[in-house]
């Protein structure tokens with residue numbers, strides 16, 4: 001009965017197939033539910049079973065990071081080997097409860113308690129909206145948020161700094177490099193450096209790199225992220241932070257993450273490179289069965305390429321909303337030119353000053369540009385929702401007219 005059926009927002013009826021056109025579409029968060037379709041079709045190889053007596057200890061059998069499952073370490077390295085997006089050979093890997101915890105561990109590890117003033121944390125605007133809030137919520141004496149990296153002058157400061165470089169960027173999808181002209185630490189947040197969002201152009205090889213399961217396989221709820229580090233001292237200080245904050249990371253989550261990554265890696269295990277390049281496109285009509293069902297990045301890229309084409313054509317003639325254009329690049333993973341297909345649409349309102357307000361009146365919840373260090377004429381909205389919600393969103397965006405009261 002309807003009472004026992006819990007439908008996703010915007011859907012109703014006994015079997016949840018009825019679209020509720022008047023509903024509010026929430027696209028504030030980057031919740032990667034788009035990936036459910038892939039894992040639905042790959043249910044068999046992604047099952048995790050943990051018996052009651054297993055993984056009870058605080059400790060894993062790991063030589064390097066006492067709480068890190070060594071099978072997870074191996075699968076992370078295998079995944080980067082398949083994708084070619086990061087160097088892991090000779091690097092230290094530290095697991096965290098999402099990369100959100102690792103971001104805090106990095107701030108702790110790279111700032112010194114002997115410093116008279118807190119370390120300045122900066123990032124080029126528009127920057128990921130969590131950086132300022134996560135940096136400052138405990139009012140640490142070790143570090144403080146210092147805003148837009150473009151406006152930061154290290155020579156005028158008596159305290160050291162850490163620059164966060166998010167590439168591709170959240171919110172606007174651009175490829176980023178460090179911009180502060182100084183000798184501070186640089187942390188690369190590569191949450192979106194995966195073939196479904198952006199062309200892979202090289203194996204990233206920075207001192208500190210952060211990745212997350214949330215945006216690679218879509219398992220945001222498992223809360224697993226990892227840092228790839230050159231310096232063992234930094235790794236050790238981060239481990240110390242994780243010890244103090246949560247005495248390590250859920251072993252149950254690590255086991256699940258290991259199984260999920262194994263399924264991704266195995267999907268590519270028997271694939272010759274010419275097959276990788278044969279990347280069939282996905283559109284509204286074609287069924288997902290036609291796709292290589294066990295190749296995560298082929299699935300993700302097909303969906304994202306379709307969605308961006310659809311969004312661009314819907315906004316092509318819009319007198320209200322505009323989005324950025326990107327030049328395609330050669331992707332070493334797909335072995336061909338690929339368009340950027342960011343996880344978020346970064347929209348500018350051409351006529352109204354408060355873009356979030358305009359979209360809200362049209363029943364679309366977004367995050368305002370002011371959370372990212374820029375103006376209210378911008379909003380960010382997620383491109384990673386389930387299919388029907390995405391289609392509903394685009395239909396609504398295409399019809400927006402600020403001179404009319406929305407129906």
Ligand code: PMP
Nearest residue numbers: 098099100128170191212214225
């Ligand atoms: N970094 C960036 C740039 C992100 O967009 C996100 C997720 N929105 C994260 C880190 C955090 O990811 P998680 O904690 O889920 O691993």
